[in-house]
Amino acid sequence: MSLPVLPLPDEASCPFGPHPEIDALREHRPLTRVRCPAAGIEAWLVTDYADVREVLGDSRRFSSSGGATGHLLASTPPDSPVEEGDFARMDGADHVRFRHLFAPAVGTAKRMAEIRPMVQRIVDEAIDELAGQAHPIDLHEQFAKPVTTAVIGELLGVPAGDRKIFHRTAEAQFDNETTIDEFSAAKQPLFEYVQDLITQRRAEPADDAISIMIERGADFSDLELVKMASGLLVGGYDATAALIAHGVLALLEEPAQLALLRENPDVVPGAVEEVVRLLGATTGMLRIAVTDTEIAGTPIAAGDYLVAMLQAANHDPAQFPDPGRLDLRRDNRRQLGFGFGAHLCVGRQLARLELAVVLGTLFRRISGLRLAVPIDRIPFKRNSPITGPDRLLVTWDEIRPA
Numbered sequence: 392m393s394l395p396v397l398p399l400p401d402e403a404s405c406p407f408g409p410h411p412e413i414d415a416l417r418e419h420r421p422l423t424r425v426r427c428p429a430a431g432i433e434a435w436l437v438t439d440y441a442d443v444r445e446v447l448g449d450s451r452r453f454s455s456s457g458g459a460t461g462h463l464l465a466s467t468p469p470d471s472p473v474e475e476g477d478f479a480r481m482d483g484a485d486h487v488r489f490r491h492l493f494a495p496a497v498g499t500a501k502r503m504a505e506i507r508p509m510v511q512r513i514v515d516e517a518i519d520e521l522a523g524q525a526h527p528i529d530l531h532e533q534f535a536k537p538v539t540t541a542v543i544g545e546l547l548g549v550p551a552g553d554r555k556i557f558h559r560t561a562e563a564q565f566d567n568e569t570t571i572d573e574f575s576a577a578k579q580p581l582f583e584y585v586q587d588l589i590t591q592r593r594a595e596p597a598d599d600a601i602s603i604m605i606e607r608g609a610d611f612s613d614l615e616l617v618k619m620a621s622g623l624l625v626g627g628y629d630a631t632a633a634l635i636a637h638g639v640l641a642l643l644e645e646p647a648q649l650a651l652l653r654e655n656p657d658v659v660p661g662a663v664e665e666v667v668r669l670l671g672a673t674t675g676m677l678r679i680a681v682t683d684t685e686i687a688g689t690p691i692a693a694g695d696y697l698v699a700m701l702q703a704a705n706h707d708p709a710q711f712p713d714p715g716r717l718d719l720r721r722d723n724r725r726q727l728g729f730g731f732g733a734h735l736c737v738g739r740q741l742a743r744l745e746l747a748v749v750l751g752t753l754f755r756r757i758s759g760l761r762l763a764v765p766i767d768r769i770p771f772k773r774n775s776p777i778t779g780p781d782r783l784l785v786t787w788d789e790i791r792p793a
């Protein structure tokens with residue numbers, strides 16, 4: 392029998408949940424072999440909630456050295472050497488050193504409270520901008536991407552006119568077919584640009600995340616800081632924009648839940664968590680077994696690849712009853728959409744803040760917001776570890792002032 396292939400060919404046909412094939416696997420064969428042609432590897436696919444947590448929660452048995460999405464990308468072979476500053480592919484103490492430096496720059500509640508007014512201003516300005524435009528508009532391209540670009544740009548002190556530079560790198564990085572050489576060429580301009588920013592901030596510190604990392608990271612090389620700041624810029628804008636567009640689509644398809652959100656601002660944090668559970672991290676995280684071991688009774692050999700399917704875990708009915716239903720009041724404390732264990736998303740508090748401000752503002756200020764085309768005519772991203780609607784055409788009745 393031929394092995395299932397990742398990504399599954401028609402994932403776009405299931406806009407809000409894992410492919411039915413994944414659901415069936417979780418039920419009958421929690422571990423199964425899959426082929427990942429872009430990376431040229433085979434892997435164990437892990438779909439059950441407890442098994443996914445076991446793999447991601449034990450970095451002594453399961454290494455991140457292949458890169459979280461190395462199974463999907465031609466540009467970063469999972470067996471390539473881990474180089475200086477490649478924090479997302481490190482384990483143990485080497486990795487913890489980076490996490491300690493990320494935390495004060497983008498991870499604390501205090502920092503999020505400080506930047507909340509900035510995020511609200513950016514969202515309000517983006518909605519004001521829409522008010523002057525003919526509609527339908529593409530909410531992904533004309534709202535979600537500008538918002539997340541501006542937030543991460545301001546947080547790291549990248550001036551508005553220079554932000555295209557990290558878009559270009561993200562486009563190359565999140566395209567499964569980008570070659571190794573193309574990716575090297577695409578990240579070089581960003582690395583050079585960020586190196587210049589670091590040199591400037593060393594001479595003249597400001598209050599942005601780069602200055603914080605320089606101040607606290609005296610033992611970090613410039614290359615390490617360049618890779619950290621570039622990781623935040625690239626990782627920070629695209630995944631969040633995709634989830635904003637995807638979450639808005641899910642809410643527009645569930646009028647009763649949307650009404651609940653509109654009428655009860657206290658539901659916003661629950662709505663954020665539910666959108667992340669339902670739609671977050673659809674493509675799975677790659678790990679490499681460090682030692683001979685087993686998961687769910689299946690022997691795993693040292694060197695085997697495993698793909699932990701976060702979205703499959705988040706749709707495990709044993710954990711989340713009726714998992715395909717958008718339920719803003721659901722208990723989501725155990726959802727895994729931002730990952731689990733040592734590599735849990737460093738930007739999760741920022742992503743939560745952005746989603747909260749967007750969901751709390753968009754439907755309040757834009758009355759009658761609705762799809763401009765039937766859902767089956769919405770194109771979904773393909774060939775990318777980042778999923779969601781590629782274009783989200785919407786229209787409305789009226790935009791109210793902030």
Ligand code: HEM
Nearest residue numbers: 459479626627630631634671672729730734736737738742
């Ligand atoms: C809703 C949007 C987002 C989702 C669904 C998401 C999801 C994830 C997931 C699942 C991981 C775990 C990777 C692994 O297990 O190997 C991760 C890691 C990471 N995320 Fe996010 N993320 C989002 C937004 C952001 C933002 C806004 C930033 C930056 C400010 C960011 C920066 C990172 C970084 C740097 C890592 C690597 C952490 C490490 O390897 O230690 N993410 N993200």
